[in-house]
Amino acid sequence: MATPAQIENLRKTATGIRINILKMLNTSGSGHTGGSLSAVEILTSLFFSEMKYRANDPGWEGRDHFVLSKGHAAPVLYATLAQAGFFAADELSSLRRLGCSLQGHPSCVCTPGVEVSTGSLGQGLSMALGLALAVRLDQKPSRVYVLCGDGEMQEGQIWEAAMAAAHFRVDNLCAIVDNNGLQIDGPVAKVMGIEPLWKKWEDFGWGVQRIDGHNPEEILDAFATARQIRGRPAVIIAKTVKGKGVSFFENKVEYHGVAPSADELKRALKELEG
Amino acid sequence: MSSLKLTPRIVRGDCLEKPDPKALRDAYGSTLVKLGEKDRNVVALDADLSSSTRTSMFAAKFPDRFFNMGLAEQNMMGTAAGLAKGGKIPFASTFAIFASGRAWEQIRQSIAYSRLNVKIVATHGGITVGEDGPSHQTVEDLAIMRVIPGMTLIVPADAVETGKAVEAAYRLQGPVFMRLTRAKFPTVFTDDYEFQIGKGTVVNEGEDLAIFACGLMVYHSLQAARILAEKGISARVVNISTLKPLDKDLIVESAKKTRAVVTAEEHSIIGGLGGAVTEVLSAAFPVPVEMVGVKDSFGTSGKAEELLKYFQLEPGDIVNAGLRAVERKK
Structure with a gap:
């Protein structure tokens, strides 16, 4: 159980990461704002409480693994990895620039701490499953975490992987769905409905939890519960708000793939820095 | 009496007689079992075709290291x-x-772009799949694998080369796509043959024409x-079993020596071996x-030997192409 002080620290870290996301997106002039902001608490809870890793040795054998299946949320991953010490924070300003290590979508070839390359939706869960099987073959205690988008649930490969992970009784795998309810063309429910999502996962044989994806306490509790699930994989459906933390970005479908302007950045920082 | 100059020893x-x-x-299948015995990190995956692809041999020996992924090729590549x-x-x-085809983008994104050490050994390539018809045949695979950056693409000519190529693929760090077939192929190579990724092999020496071939077409080219030879044309036959990385030096050297070229493959003339050779030359x-x-064109149902005739992939078709190439250099 995390102490109130630890939770408070996570909240502070989350705010810092939000600020860095907005700054890097404004500098690059393009990138995915809404879906990065919705996943901040999830990544913060993973990297600053739940997961074991060594930032100075990303390939460390004993590490837990993380796959960002919703690769367009690269800014939140980069800001979190920088905060965790995988690379210097000043590299964040090079996002999406020619020759930089921070590609528009995560690349394991370019960026320390990124374990597999993602960006084409639907593929991360399969890779996480493969990692989980490798870890199990080696009888290591490591766990594998994978963050998916809710729009991503429309990809058929997700359900191929969901079926297989349950079939192989993989219980060192924990998927998190960033359930912000919006995708590029509009509300997920309008574009291509996925509900009842929890029931789909349950029917596929996963241990399902539903939480508030912006509450670090609930997120950490869910990870702890997931660790106790035996003989099947765990999925956490995290209800989130797209654009979370900046009032004029929240629940705005227009900010899926648009970076904040200088004026928007100024107003956003005012809100976040209080 | 053969008037060929087959490369001795290998x-x-x-x-041609036997x-x-x-x-x-x-x-x-048997080489994979050997690798599995040697190295516990070798694992195998299949998509409900293990008895046809022969990964069933590995599965029988190492059930804990075999994953039948069911009919879900995209997830199989991602899991790999x-x-x-x-x-x-x-x-x-x-x-x-x-x-x-089904898992092309997973191979591109999850495997090749991530430079991951996955060996894709695909069987039932080409048209000699036979009766199952065009849905199960492929004349496009070499083109769409060759275009992926960093992919190593191998098309063995016979069973001997297959065993050696599977071992070489295991030793290589990086993604490999190897195309095998359903049909049995005549055996070209002796056990002394040494397969090297990226190296072509002259299997018959000649001066008037160079024939670059892969897979079954190596035997047909011989x-x-x-x-x-009976028509007075001596042909150098070169086995290009690695389509990528391509043995450019051997291709250019052969072209300089003979000044007339034929490419032969059980694949579309678009984007495969022919494409690769002409890009270089x-x-x-x-x-x-x-x-x-x-x-x-797509394939069609029929017996393998009927299809080879129908699609003009027989030795006589290579002869005609050779005559045309030699005529054109005059």
Whole structure:
């Protein structure tokens, strides 16, 4: 159980990461704002409480693994990895620039701490499953975490992987769905409905939890519960708000793939820095 | 009396008289078991075709290291990528059309772009799949695998080369796509043959014409060379079993020596071996090139030998292409 002080620290870290996301997106002039902001608490809870890793040795054998299946949320991953010490924070300003290590979508070839390359939706869960099987073959205690988008649930490969992970009784795998309810063309429910999502996962044989994806306490509790699930994989459906933390970005479908302007950045920082 | 100049020691001197046909996929299955015995990091995946691809041999021996992924090729490639990231050496198998076509983007994104150490060994390539017809045949796989950056693409000529190529693929760090077939192929090579990724092999020496071939077409090219010899044309036959990285030096050297070229493949003439050879020669040493292959069409049902005739992939077709190429250099 995390102490109130630890939770408070996570909240502070989350705010810092939000600020860095907005700054890097404004500098690059393009990138995915809404879906990065919705996943901040999830990544913060993973990297600053739940997961074991060594930032100075990303390939460390004993590490837990993380796959960002919703690769367009690269800014939140980069800001979190920088905060965790995988690379210097000043590299964040090079996002999406020619020759930089921070590609528009995560690349394991370019960026320390990124374990597999993602960006084409639907593929991360399969890779996480493969990692989980490798870890199990080696009888290591490591766990594998994978963050998916809710729009991503429309990809058929997700359900191929969901079926297989349950079939192989993989219980060192924990998927998190960033359930912000919006995708590029509009509300997920309008574009291509996925509900009842929890029931789909349950029917596929996963241990399902539903939480508030912006509450670090609930997120950490869910990870702890997931660790106790035996003989099947765990999925956490995290209800989130797209654009979370900046009032004029929240629940705005227009900010899926648009970076904040200088004026928007100024107003956003005012809100976040209080 | 053969008037061929077969490369001694590595090519069976009596291969044209005694074809000794063997299944490439059997060589794959048994070699994979050997690798599994040697290295516990070798794992295998299949998509409900393990008895056809022969990964069933590995599955029987190492059930804990075999994953039947069911009819889900995209997830199979992604899972293989994850296993590779976790330090395993996965061999993923299914039919060539489903491996290369159904899961192309997973191979591109999850495997090749991530530079992961996944070996895709696809069986039932080409048209010699036979009766199952165009849905299960593939004349496009070499083109769509060759275009992926960093992919190593291998098309063995016989069972001997298959075993050696599977071992070489295991030793290589990085993604590999290997195309095998359903049909048995005559055995060209002796056990003394040493396969090297990226190296072509002269299997018959000649001065008037160079025939670059892969897969079954290597044997057909030797048969063609014998017929051409009777017509007074000596053909150098080169096995290009690695389509990528391509042995450019050997291709250019052969073109300079003969000044007339034929390419032969059980694949579309678009984007495969013919495409690869002409890409090199058009820049380095332009000479007349005639392509033997499937001419921009899907396959069709039939027996393998009927299909080879129907699609003009027989030795006689290579002879005709050779005559045209030689005529064009005059």
